[in-house]
Amino acid sequence: MPLNATLERVEIELGDRSYPILIGNGLMDDPESYDALPAATSAMVVSNTTVSPLYARQLCTVLRKRFRSVHLLELPDGEAHKDWPTLNLIFDALLSHGCDRKTVLFALGGGVVGDMTGFAAASYMRGVPFVQVPTTLLAQVDSSVGGKTAINHPLGKNMIGAFYQPQLVLCDLGTLATLPARELSAGLGEIIKYGPIYDMAFFDWIEANVDALVARDPEALAHAVKRSCEIKAEVVGQDERESGLRAILNFGHTFGHAIESGLGYGEWLHGEAVGCGMVMATRLSQRLGGVDEAFVTRFTALVERAGLPVVGPALGVERYLELMRIDKKSEGGEIRFVLLERPGSAVMRAAPEALVREVLVECCAV
Amino acid sequence: MPLNATLERVEIELGDRSYPILIGNGLMDDPESYDALPAATSAMVVSNTTVSPLYARQLCTVLRKRFRSVHLLELPDGEAHKDWPTLNLIFDALLSHGCDRKTVLFALGGGVVGDMTGFAAASYMRGVPFVQVPTTLLAQVDSSVGGKTAINHPLGKNMIGAFYQPQLVLCDLGTLATLPARELSAGLGEIIKYGPIYDMAFFDWIEANVDALVARDPEALAHAVKRSCEIKAEVVGQDERESGLRAILNFGHTFGHAIESGLGYGEWLHGEAVGCGMVMATRLSQRLGGVDEAFVTRFTALVERAGLPVVGPALGVERYLELMRIDKKSEGGEIRFVLLERPGSAVMRAAPEALVREVLVECCAV
Numbered sequence: 001m002p003l004n005a006t007l008e009r010v011e012i013e014l015g016d017r018s019y020p021i022l023i024g025n026g027l028m029d030d031p032e033s034y035d036a037l038p039a040a041t042s043a044m045v046v047s048n049t050t051v052s053p054l055y056a057r058q059l060c061t062v063l064r065k066r067f068r069s070v071h072l073l074e075l076p077d078g079e080a081h082k083d084w085p086t087l088n089l090i091f092d093a094l095l096s097h098g099c100d101r102k103t104v105l106f107a108l109g110g111g112v113v114g115d116m117t118g119f120a121a122a123s124y125m126r127g128v129p130f131v132q133v134p135t136t137l138l139a140q141v142d143s144s145v146g147g148k149t150a151i152n153h154p155l156g157k158n159m160i161g162a163f164y165q166p167q168l169v170l171c172d173l174g175t176l177a178t179l180p181a182r183e184l185s186a187g188l189g190e191i192i193k194y195g196p197i198y199d200m201a202f203f204d205w206i207e208a209n210v211d212a213l214v215a216r217d218p219e220a221l222a223h224a225v226k227r228s229c230e231i232k233a234e235v236v237g238q239d240e241r242e243s244g245l246r247a248i249l250n251f252g253h254t255f256g257h258a259i260e261s262g263l264g265y266g267e268w269l270h271g272e273a274v275g276c277g278m279v280m281a282t283r284l285s286q287r288l289g290g291v292d293e294a295f296v297t298r299f300t301a302l303v304e305r306a307g308l309p310v311v312g313p314a315l316g317v318e319r320y321l322e323l324m325r326i327d328k329k330s331e332g333g334e335i336r337f338v339l340l341e342r343p344g345s346a347v348m349r350a351a352p353e354a355l356v357r358e359v360l361v362e363c364c365a366v
Numbered sequence: 367m368p369l370n371a372t373l374e375r376v377e378i379e380l381g382d383r384s385y386p387i388l389i390g391n392g393l394m395d396d397p398e399s400y401d402a403l404p405a406a407t408s409a410m411v412v413s414n415t416t417v418s419p420l421y422a423r424q425l426c427t428v429l430r431k432r433f434r435s436v437h438l439l440e441l442p443d444g445e446a447h448k449d450w451p452t453l454n455l456i457f458d459a460l461l462s463h464g465c466d467r468k469t470v471l472f473a474l475g476g477g478v479v480g481d482m483t484g485f486a487a488a489s490y491m492r493g494v495p496f497v498q499v500p501t502t503l504l505a506q507v508d509s510s511v512g513g514k515t516a517i518n519h520p521l522g523k524n525m526i527g528a529f530y531q532p533q534l535v536l537c538d539l540g541t542l543a544t545l546p547a548r549e550l551s552a553g554l555g556e557i558i559k560y561g562p563i564y565d566m567a568f569f570d571w572i573e574a575n576v577d578a579l580v581a582r583d584p585e586a587l588a589h590a591v592k593r594s595c596e597i598k599a600e601v602v603g604q605d606e607r608e609s610g611l612r613a614i615l616n617f618g619h620t621f622g623h624a625i626e627s628g629l630g631y632g633e634w635l636h637g638e639a640v641g642c643g644m645v646m647a648t649r650l651s652q653r654l655g656g657v658d659e660a661f662v663t664r665f666t667a668l669v670e671r672a673g674l675p676v677v678g679p680a681l682g683v684e685r686y687l688e689l690m691r692i693d694k695k696s697e698g699g700e701i702r703f704v705l706l707e708r709p710g711s712a713v714m715r716a717a718p719e720a721l722v723r724e725v726l727v728e729c730c731a732v
Contacts, residue, residue: 084450095521098692123489126516126527150492155461161492162528326464 008222010229012145013237014165021145021169021229023222028133028172029058031065037167038129040102043067046090046117047108048077051135054178059108059133067104071097075113079265082112082152084160090120101125104167110136110183111143111270115161118149122164131168135175137187137221138271141228144169146236146249152265156326157257171225173218185307186271188213189252191224192302193278194231196291197248197338197346202227207298210305248346251338252278255312258323262315275308280363285340287355295343312364320360321353374588376595378511379603380531387511387535387595389588394499394538395424397431403533404495406468409433412456412483413474414443417501420544425474425499433470437463441479445631448478448518450526456486467491470533476502476549477509477636481527484515488530497534501541503553503587504637507594510535512602512615518631522692523623537591539584551673552637554579555618557590558668559644560597562657563614563704563712568593573664576671614712617704618644621678624689628681641674646729651706653721661709678730686726687719 008023020036027033043063047056052074063070073093075086094103105128107117114132121130132144150161176184188210195203205223206213212220232249239246256277259268268276279300286296304310315323324335334350341347374389386402393399409429413422418440429436439459441452460469471494473483480498487496498510516527542550554576561569571589572579578586598615605612622643625634634642645666652662670676681689690701700716707713 084454088450091519091526092521095519095525095692123526123528125525126514126529148492153457153461155458159461159491160457160489162489163492326461 008226010226010233012165012233014147017147017165019165019167019169021171021233023140023171023173023226023229025173025218027170028055028174029062031062033170034063034066034131034168037066037104037131038102040067040104040129042069042071042097042099042102043104043106044071044073044090044094044097044099045106045108046073046075046113046120048075048110048113050077051109051113055108055133055135055175059106063106069097071099075116077112079112079152079260079270082116082265084151087116087120087151090117091124094120094124099124099128101128103128105130106133107131107166108133108135109139110134111139114139114143115149115158116151118147118164118166119151119161121166122149122162127164129167130164131170132166133170133172135172136179136183137176137225138183138190138269139187140171140176140225141187142190142232144171145229145232146246157261157265171229173222173225176216176221181307182269182272184214184216186269186275188224188306189271189275189278189303189308191228192306193249193251193274194228196278196282196299196340196343197251198231198235198344199227200344202231203343207302210302214305214307247348248338250348251346252276252281254324254335254337255280255320258315258320259312261323262319263313268309268313272309275303275306276310276312276363279303279310280312280359281337281339283363284337284351284355284359287359288339288351290340291343312360314365317357317360317364320364321356374592376592376599378531378599380513383513383531385531385533385535387537387599389506389537389539389592389595391539391584393536394421394540395428397428399536400429400432400497400534403432403470403497404468406433406470406495408435408437408463408465408468409470409472410437410439410456410460410463410465411472411474412439412441412479412486414441414476414479416443417475417479421474421499421501421541425472429472435463437465441482443478445478445518445626445636448482448631450517453482453486453517456483457490460486460490465490465494467494469494471496472499473497473532474499474501475505476500477505480505480509481515481524482517484513484530484532485517485527487532488515488528493530495533496530497536498532499536499538501538502545502549503542503591504549504556504635505553506537506542506591507553508556508598510537511595511598512612523627523631537595539588539591542582542587547673548635548638550580550582552635552641554590554672555637555641555644555669555674557594558672559615559617559640560594562644562648562665562706562709563617564597564601564710565593566710568597569709573668576668580671580673613714614704616714617712618642618647620690620701620703621646621686624681624686625678627689628685629679634675634679638675641669641672642676642678642729645669645676646678646725647703647705649729650703650717650721650725653725654705654717656706657709678726680731683723683726686730687722
């Protein structure tokens, strides 16, 4: 598949909040990409200081053909700024430009920009339209699908947010050319996730193509993004508000959030923490009989080949447990995990604390 | 109707987000009032420093029969505190108590407490259940119905929020006994509103009973709350997201928000600003031919008898126009008003600026 391949399209079916994900090369510059958006006089592109110099000019140029006024806002880059003061910069800009309730927000960047812009769109005047233009592999396969938006609180990650669907997601594969290697690996971690929890055929495909993915082979990346979005769309379409099935998408996240929170947000990338967290969750699944030792070895090797850490940081067992107890998935103080019942199928459940302690000792540095 | 009258009940029909409004005396203390709530281990009552000493103890006592842990949070009182730092006190408390995504929030107070607690419930872990226990007449007839939640921004009122429905609204008429006279009048302003925009028979009833309402006659208040909730429920049920019909509920609000914002939030009560704003909107409607001079006189007299101001503060015409242009209802810089087509029927529309200027000159102090 050449880089100027035929556009791929994944439909997220959510009744009157359905929207398409467009996947392809050069989508951002194509005025037709925006044809389905509602009419409005103004748009605001929200980006960060890293991505904006690379892509904001071209996005604003094409949007000016459609909107009478197009504003650009650059946020500071990084998970450490996924907080209220930074979110408030978006509200300040929207209000100072006189943006109304039809103004369309464009999130141009990775997951942090997407989560914050989405929550700003959900909350500004109680909801304005928004478009995700994810420029990282992680955001293309994960945070642009599912309508989760949020900011962090000093006491926990993603604690304040909304379920809010975009009008459109544009995954322009051209933007992956400038992605740092660590961030590419972080995105691969999320792609790998879909194998053990849902689709072992896709897992086999990733295993066969992981070197091509790491080398940014466009054909491999296009398939990986498309298939990941399809799987997530299937899962989210069945369970928009995360009451049941959707929870399996948090595979690796209970451990991963503890790693991120314990090290301080931004030390490890989210995808790195989740990658390592998946190894720990797979090990815990093995302790509970869901998968065998050979699968743990095979899975760990794939995560490592994707360029991700497979040994947790030395936070200490008690600190891990404390951090996991305030995770959103905990209920009544009980820590819950997404665990593999068998390769290709996951379930959310609690685990005996003694086993969790053993896994923490086994999987973390000392 | 004695104060221990049979419970009134208004159903808000919104599909899977439907909820009941219970109206009666002593509802708060009746454990059965809470029977339909989802099971949860914890609850948090959010109130303010004025209302909490009056009613929080009794509410917490009854809730402790149902929830294993019940926390109480007192916010500073007043519209001036309807801001992010105060909202964040709710998130701080929820997280520091380890509240999970099933925790039920109870808003015990007036519109400010209801709006903030509702937005906190909408946003905490992307949404937890909440119950409105409005203790002002204004909140009982207005802010507890319709799912609007929000905080203010320095550049505009209610600019950051969500549409989010409660599980239950308890209008305990017993709480109106402690309400200051100014706040009672503010609530009457919202009740009067439903006449000219929707139901002239109700308007006639209010006109005949306004002295009884001002004297806090329980029978009159019970009917006024019930009928206002019914009308608002009818309107909101047809238009949850405020795309069309629902906008008529903002009668008086374009002028009223300008008054509140221009004087500084808290100087006039919201209901006072809306009461005066309705007089101005009625005058503007007369200029456009929707109602006659006699109706303006009749309407103005009723607002005055309810104890509300009927002359706008001397902000100056240009300042009024500037403030109204950043109102949420404006689109593309054009100011929009809810205006009377005839007594009993309203519509949202723009008005010629020259007429708006004339009305501002005529209806405001100099």
